Amino acid sequence: MSPILLATILAIFTTMALALWRALKGPTVYDTIVAVNAFGTKTVLLIALITLFTGNHDLIDVALVYALINFIAVIAVLKLIDRHDLAAAEDLADD
Amino acid sequence: MxxxxxxxxxxxxxxxxxxxxxxxxxxxxxxxxxxxxxxxxxxxEVLGAEHDPGTLSWRLPVYWTWLIGEIILANLMVARAVINPKRIKPSVIKVPATTRTRVGLVTYGNSITLTPGTITTELTDGSGEIQAHALLDEAVDGLRNGDMLKRVQWLEGPNQ
Amino acid sequence: MIDIVIHVLSAGLLLTGAAFALVGGVGLVRFPDLYTRLHAGGITDTIAPLLIIAGLILQAGVSILTIKLLLILLFLLFTTPTASHATVRAAIAAGIKPQGSEDPTKERASSNT
Known part of the structure; x- marks a missing residue:
């Protein structure tokens, strides 16, 4: 089975490279965020694939935590760009 | 309790x-x-206001199964557009969103975003409408026929 | 016999998922503006995890690993639409106009006739 897993891992790496290209190219900061979000999802899948590839089953917890952190990171970065302040309150920003 | x-x-x-x-x-x-x-x-003090476990009924797995089918179909559509980018025709549309509960509205908005080809761009409580960005004409038609809204209304269950 | 069937099925799911991920990545590079790129990102965020994790679950068998893989899939499917929606909201608030946003009703009328 491992040749199949290896092929999948290589395809995921290629996708990550494409996403990284878009993240570096821009042109707006939101394009970068879309690309980084896709990159993060691919990272989770990559860790899950490596877990079965190496047979070290404890690694799956890393993927589980990364799936949650990736979401929070995207939301935090969006808020930082929008408000220039992570502690900004919701109703203040609409003015 | x-x-x-x-x-x-x-x-x-x-x-x-x-x-x-x-x-x-x-x-x-x-x-x-x-x-x-x-x-x-x-x-x-977030419990009970929005996290109603009563919405977790047997209808949920049925809805998810249907949604996964929709996701696969929508993905094939968008994948064809990637291979031939001339097909894409972006548009912004408004569709009715008359759900009974706020959870239903959010479920509808998230389901629209989850199926590639359509993304919810605006969702306001009480307006009865959702604004969405669609990639292809097929996606617009799929959203306009209101099939997904009917499923979400069914998911919400009968009036208690 | 059943082993071979599961292996073939798992390989099919994994490779199809990998192919969809690649298509999504190409879409991220090829599509013309931010909002269309979000749709391409949607491919890599929905069907690629679905197929790849389904393939991995078939390999893992019934164990605690399966539960964790299912939880990862659940988290991804719940969080990615929220992240996409937040990105769209932020981009609109920043004044980036989507293509084809002029008058959607006029477009529909012309396509009907």
Whole structure:
């Protein structure tokens, strides 16, 4: 089975490279965020694939935590760009 | 009280599923962490307002199965557009969103975003409308025929 | 016999998922503006995890690993639409106009006739 897993891992790496290209190219900061979000999802899948590839089953917890952190990171970065302040309150920003 | 029992049960099951080590000390630590989370949730006063466990009915798995089918079909559509980018025709449309509950509205908005080809761009409580960005004409038609809205309304269940 | 069937099925799911991920990545590079790129990102965020994790679950068998893989899939399917929606909201608030946003009703009328 491992040749199949290896092929999948290589395809995921290629996708990550494409996403990284878009993240570096821009042109707006939101394009970068879309690309980084896709990159993060691919990272989770990559860790899950490596877990079965190496047979070290404890690694799956890393993927589980990364799936949650990736979401929070995207939301935090969006808020930082929008408000220039992570502690900004919701109703203040609409003015 | 019903909410607390439901939350504690879900958390306990989650902990048991994630742990894999069932020794007395570890189990006590698990029970303590469940109690801590329930206590924090009670202090935050978020429980019961939106997290209604009553919406978790047998209808949910049926809806998810249908949604996964939709996701696969929509993905094939968008994948064809990637291979031939001349096909894409972006547009912004408004579709009716008359759901009974706020959870239903959010479920509808999230389901629209989850199927590639359509993304919810605006969702306001009480307006009865959702603004969405669509990539292809087929996606516009799929959204306009209101099939997904009917499923979400069915998911919400009959009026209590 | 059943082993071979499961292996072939799992390989099929994994490779199809990998192919969809690649298509999504190419879409991220090829599509013309931000909002269309979000749709391409949607491919890599929905069907690629679905197929790849389904393939991995078939290999893992019934164990605690399966529960964790299912939880990862659940988290991804719940969080990615929220992240996409937040990105769209932020981009609109920043004044980036989507293509084809002029008058959607006029467009529909012309396509009907």
């Amino acid at each position: 019903r909410y607390f029992i439901a939350l504690a049960t879900v958390l306990a099951l989650l902990w048991l599923g994630l742990s894999g080590v069932y020794k007395p000390l570890i189990l006590i630590l698990g029970a303590a962490s469940v109690a801590l989370v329930v206590w924090i949730t009670e202090r935050m």
